[in-house]
Amino acid sequence: MLLLGIDVGGTHTDAVAIGPDGLEAQVKVATDHDNLLSSIRNSLGEIVRHTDPARIKQLNLSTTLSTNSIVEGNYEDVGVIVSAGPGLDPHSFMTCKDFHVIPGSLDHRGSETKRLDNLSLEEAIVSCRNAGIKVYAAVTKFSPRNPAHEKSIELAIGDNSDFTTLGHQLTGRLNFPRRISTAFYNCAVWRVFNKFADAIADTLDEMGLGQIKVNILKADGGTMPLDLSRKVPVQSIFSGPAASVMGIIALCNITHDSIIYDIGGTTTDIAIFAGGSPLIEQEGIHIGSHPTLVRALKVHSIGIGGDSAISMFNEKVRVGPNRLGPSIAFGGETPTLTDALIWKESCDCGNIERSKTGFTSFAAKNGLEPDELADQAIGYAVDKIHDSTRSLVDEINQQPVYTIHELLENRKIIPRKIYIMGGPAQAMKMDVFRKFRLSTEVPENYDVANAIGAALTRTTTELELFADTERGLMFIPSLGHRENVPRNYKLEDAEKDAMNHLLAHLGEMHVASDGSNAQITSSSSFNMVNGTSTVGRNIRVKCQIKPGVDRTYS
Amino acid sequence: MLKADNSLGIIFFPAFDWAISPTHPEREERLLYTQDQLREEGLFDIEGIREYKPEVACSEDIERVHFCFPEAEAIATRSHCISAGGAIKAAKLVMEGERKRAFALVRPPGHHAMKTVQGSRGFCAINIEAIMCEYIRENYGPKRIAIVDTDCHHGDGTQDVYWHDPDTLFISLHQDGRTLYPGTGFPKESGGPKALGRTVNIPLPPGTSDDGFMMVMEKAVMPILEDFKPDLIINSAGQDNHFTDPITNMNFSAQGYAALNSMLKPDIAVLEGGYAIQGALPYVNLGISLAMAGVDYSHVREPGFNPKALKESEEVMNYIATICEGVKDIYFNPPAKSSEGVVSGNWSVRHRNIFYDTEGFTESQTESLLLCENCRGLLKVETQREGGPMGFGLEIPAAACESCRNQGYSLLEEAQVKSRYRYIQLINRKDKDYLRYGF
Ligand SMILES: [Zn+2]
Ligand SMILES: [Zn+2]
Ligand SMILES: [Zn+2]
Numbered sequence: 001m002l003l004l005g006i007d008v009g010g011t012h013t014d015a016v017a018i019g020p021d022g023l024e025a026q027v028k029v030a031t032d033h034d035n036l037l038s039s040i041r042n043s044l045g046e047i048v049r050h051t052d053p054a055r056i057k058q059l060n061l062s063t064t065l066s067t068n069s070i071v072e073g074n075y076e077d078v079g080v081i082v083s084a085g086p087g088l089d090p091h092s093f094m095t096c097k098d099f100h101v102i103p104g105s106l107d108h109r110g111s112e113t114k115r116l117d118n119l120s121l122e123e124a125i126v127s128c129r130n131a132g133i134k135v136y137a138a139v140t141k142f143s144p145r146n147p148a149h150e151k152s153i154e155l156a157i158g159d160n161s162d163f164t165t166l167g168h169q170l171t172g173r174l175n176f177p178r179r180i181s182t183a184f185y186n187c188a189v190w191r192v193f194n195k196f197a198d199a200i201a202d203t204l205d206e207m208g209l210g211q212i213k214v215n216i217l218k219a220d221g222g223t224m225p226l227d228l229s230r231k232v233p234v235q236s237i238f239s240g241p242a243a244s245v246m247g248i249i250a251l252c253n254i255t256h257d258s259i260i261y262d263i264g265g266t267t268t269d270i271a272i273f274a275g276g277s278p279l280i281e282q283e284g285i286h287i288g289s290h291p292t293l294v295r296a297l298k299v300h301s302i303g304i305g306g307d308s309a310i311s312m313f314n315e316k317v318r319v320g321p322n323r324l325g326p327s328i329a330f331g332g333e334t335p336t337l338t339d340a341l342i343w344k345e346s347c348d349c350g351n352i353e354r355s356k357t358g359f360t361s362f363a364a365k366n367g368l369e370p371d372e373l374a375d376q377a378i379g380y381a382v383d384k385i386h387d388s389t390r391s392l393v394d395e396i397n398q399q400p401v402y403t404i405h406e407l408l409e410n411r412k413i414i415p416r417k418i419y420i421m422g423g424p425a426q427a428m429k430m431d432v433f434r435k436f437r438l439s440t441e442v443p444e445n446y447d448v449a450n451a452i453g454a455a456l457t458r459t460t461t462e463l464e465l466f467a468d469t470e471r472g473l474m475f476i477p478s479l480g481h482r483e484n485v486p487r488n489y490k491l492e493d494a495e496k497d498a499m500n501h502l503l504a505h506l507g508e509m510h511v512a513s514d515g516s517n518a519q520i521t522s523s524s525s526f527n528m529v530n531g532t533s534t535v536g537r538n539i540r541v542k543c544q545i546k547p548g549v550d551r552t553y554s
Numbered sequence: 555m556l557k558a559d560n561s562l563g564i565i566f567f568p569a570f571d572w573a574i575s576p577t578h579p580e581r582e583e584r585l586l587y588t589q590d591q592l593r594e595e596g597l598f599d600i601e602g603i604r605e606y607k608p609e610v611a612c613s614e615d616i617e618r619v620h621f622c623f624p625e626a627e628a629i630a631t632r633s634h635c636i637s638a639g640g641a642i643k644a645a646k647l648v649m650e651g652e653r654k655r656a657f658a659l660v661r662p663p664g665h666h667a668m669k670t671v672q673g674s675r676g677f678c679a680i681n682i683e684a685i686m687c688e689y690i691r692e693n694y695g696p697k698r699i700a701i702v703d704t705d706c707h708h709g710d711g712t713q714d715v716y717w718h719d720p721d722t723l724f725i726s727l728h729q730d731g732r733t734l735y736p737g738t739g740f741p742k743e744s745g746g747p748k749a750l751g752r753t754v755n756i757p758l759p760p761g762t763s764d765d766g767f768m769m770v771m772e773k774a775v776m777p778i779l780e781d782f783k784p785d786l787i788i789n790s791a792g793q794d795n796h797f798t799d800p801i802t803n804m805n806f807s808a809q810g811y812a813a814l815n816s817m818l819k820p821d822i823a824v825l826e827g828g829y830a831i832q833g834a835l836p837y838v839n840l841g842i843s844l845a846m847a848g849v850d851y852s853h854v855r856e857p858g859f860n861p862k863a864l865k866e867s868e869e870v871m872n873y874i875a876t877i878c879e880g881v882k883d884i885y886f887n888p889p890a891k892s893s894e895g896v897v898s899g900n901w902s903v904r905h906r907n908i909f910y911d912t913e914g915f916t917e918s919q920t921e922s923l924l925l926c927e928n929c930r931g932l933l934k935v936e937t938q939r940e941g942g943p944m945g946f947g948l949e950i951p952a953a954a955c956e957s958c959r960n961q962g963y964s965l966l967e968e969a970q971v972k973s974r975y976r977y978i979q980l981i982n983r984k985d986k987d988y989l990r991y992g993f
Contacts, residue, residue: 084853086837086853086854086855086856087591087594087595087840087853087854088556088595088596088844088849088850088853088854089850089852089853092555092556093596107832107857108587108590108591108594108832108836109587109832113857141594142590142594173593174590174593174594175593175594175596175599176594176595176596177595177596177599178596178599283598283599289555290555291555291596291599398606398607399607400566400567400605400606400607401607402566402567402568402569402570402589403569403570403571404569404571404572404632404633404636405571407567407607407608407610407636408610408632524570526570526582526583526586527576527577527581527582527583528583529576529577529581529583531800532577533577534576534577538583538586
């Protein structure tokens with residue numbers, strides 16, 4: 001059995017094949033941004049040539065397609081139809097020109113406080129149709145508590161649409177502005193993503209790999225089956241950093257509070273682990289000009305990498321945040337962090353002679369000994385990484401809590417160990433260690449850790465259950481599931497139901513799970529009182545398949 | 555994306571695991587829907603608005619303000635310490651310039667907690683605003699502070715804490731005490747002998763709505779504030795004036811609260827009461843947060859809001875106008891003598907019985923202020939809970955003269971020698987000397 005992992009990165013596309021005894025093949029090809037498919041096809045071709053195709057069971061793919069298409073604004077027009085009711089002016093969250101606000105409202109318990117205005121809805125749809133819109137996003141405030149208005153909008157759009165995203169299907173978490181932008185992006189990249197998915201499927205067929213299971217990486221450090229990803233392509237944004245973090249999990253046995261660095265060419269990504277688990281962004285990822293509800297690992301990027309240029313400012317040595325071409329060792333003109341590491345003989349790559357000559361003359365021009373320049377440059381980079389890490393950890397430790405129990409428990413993150421990966425990882429290891437005085441590890445195969453991470457990442461999903469026993473209702477927004485429950489429905493019943501639905505949902509995605517990775521992440525039950533008597537309970541349960549890898553590899 | 559005109563820190567602490575009792579108005583569910591509303595609106599995604607974790611107030615923070623008998627730990631639960639700590643966090647954010655303004659959206663409330671506390675009154679055990687204000691003075695130096703209490707109930711606790719303090723202006727807007735707990739808060743209650751006119755009570759008739767409140771703001775509150783020139787304005791932001799509140803009879807709305815806040819421009823707001831947890835709190839809290847941040851709140855509207863039906867009659871408006879004139883006069887031309895206490899020797903003495911409604915006992919108390927020519931005077935309290943032991947409290951103010959300070963220490967010594975008291979507490983703000991004796 002072989003598990004393939006492909007990570008389409010900014011410069012390289014990395015691919016690996018992992019068997020029961022470890023890495024069986026690995027390739028690195030240059031990424032062709034105008035033709036991602038060819039990069040994937042090339043790397044896949046290499047892998048297949050070095051392995052037995054019949055043994056391949058699964059391909060996990062991380063792609064920058066949706067991310068790039070959003071960042072470059074290269075997507076299709078979307079008709080966004082929202083209904084907000086009282087609160088902030090919904091026009092503040094206008095994502096595009098075909099944005100329509102329909103009168104109507106629901107309150108926080110999902111009760112309709114104002115009917116949806118059908119006339120304005122019709123007008124909005126006509127206007128979109130006249131503008132040539134073929135994909136629609138329907139989002140109403142508090143739809144995770146009651147999707148009725150979103151469903152009415154969907155019904156009214158009817159045949160006008162090739163694809164419609166309803167806000168409540170994306171997640172049960174609350175945040176109306178983010179739900180709007182998430183639904184919008186999901187529609188915007190839907191067509192381009194689906195064409196890509198078709199092409200992947202065709203390619204695999206051509207290569208005789210039509211039977212293997214294909215998963216797409218998500219930013220939360222999990223995967224989703226290709227078929228599902230066609231409906232929620234927005235979930236594939238920013239999956240690159242997640243692949244790296246998963247790689248570290250696969251390669252190292254992380255048990256403590258830890259810091260993970262992925263030092264790349266232009267940036268260093270910082271992730272934090274609490275115990276053995278990576279931290280998830282509380283709300284969701286930011287992309288373009290809008291924050292979203294796309295769940296993501298908490299990864300903080302800073303402008304320090306191997307290719308970061310060394311410069312002088314007020315007689316002080318600085319590194320980054322700019323990249324002014326490659327390192328001198330690789331034909332560039334301005335010395336970089338990598339050149340400084342080469343000077344200190346921490347790093348052996350590129351044209352060493354050229355690097356050292358260039359480095360010496362830059363130092364001389366600035367009245368410094370080359371040793372001094374290298375020390376200061378590396379020191380600057382490590383200080384930057386150190387300071388950013390400290391403020392990230394402080395920020396995490398500052399995150400709000402809502403119960404006395406949580407506050408008094410006061411579980412602060414205190415990193416005990418550092419893991420480094422990426423090109424300059426080995427070269428930077430000792431400098432990082434000297435700064436932090438924490439055990440610092442660079443795993444073997446750190447250069448393809450991202451692809452290894454992609455290959456071994458398990459399928460994840462999350463859901464939120466909401467019950468209101470006064471009304472006798474239970475609702476799971478992201479599954480569109482709604483059922484009646486008895487008045488004595490309790491928190492334990494809700495937890496059981498949430499877990500069952502989570503596992504059943506995995507089953508529908510043809511993912512076998514024994515439930516050992518399923519966990520309740522939060523659950524609460526509030527008595528609802530009217531006057532002086534308890535009229536029911538307001539129950540909320542969140543559960544998830546823990547992000548992680550199917551097996552570790554070392 | 556939206557951007558706040560004023561950076562705002564929100565300390566949101568719903569205390570989802572604390573209640574007085576399962577069906578008590580002050581229970582776990584109280585801020586649940588507010589949380590839903592703030593999340594769903596994406597409030598914390600607005601540039602300039604950030605959520606913070608509360609701190610936990612310690613015994614010293616409490617005993618700097620209150621005479622606590624038997625001691626702070628016996629009176630304040632964890633939840634109270636966090637609520638006060640939330641207010642302290644709000645103060646730090648503003649005083650250290652991290653945020654222009656801050657809103658402590660915390661529970662339980664505190665404005666019925668008086669200078670001396672032996673238990674819980676009106677859902678309050680310790681006065682979270684006062685603890686915050688004295689934390690500010692202790693750590694950032696002397697400050698002129700105005701506390702504007704917009705809770706529907708008279709802020710009798712805050713009034714009591716600052717009764718003798720000329721540097722704290724306490725203005726309370728509330729439903730007339732003849733119609734609502736705690737039954738106090740009349741204009742003639744205007745401060746102790748050394749702080750006359752520094753307590754301003756504005757009792758309003760039941761049914762007062764947005765127009766009435768705004769008239770009070772324009773005609774009384776703002777001119778008084780303009781004259782007092784505070785370094786800091788604090789809003790005790792109780793939200794039980796709302797037309798849907800189950801335990802009061804006023805007609806204020808979310809728009810009204812936001813507009814009031816927008817005029818008052820408080821540096822710090824601290825949540826007090828408000829028990830219409832579904833129909834009012836989510837909208838009022840949103841309105842206040844947006845108003846403090848300087849973000850458009852004109853679309854915030856609670857279900858069932860009908861301004862015409864809520865509007866007060868012309869007679870009521872005229873009556874309110876008369877009250878405004880009256881209280882302004884009391885501030886600008888304070889009476890020569892306090893409404894409370896008799897002079898005995900060079901002490902002004904008040905005897906009081908205070909009922910602790912939440913716990914159902916009465917405290918009898920004798921409070922005396924030394925009428926000093928050179929400072930605001932030494933304060934002493936003798937207190938006894940029904941059938942309980944005697945307690946003695948002594949406060950030397952921060953700007954005490956040498957003579958008051960010395961007299962304070964000799965009274966302390968005398969109290970110890972006489973051993974009439976089971977508990978003795980000294981608050982010496984001048985030297986930051988805080989002592990407690992007893993068992
Ligand atoms: Zn009041
Ligand atoms: Zn109140
Ligand atoms: Zn004196």
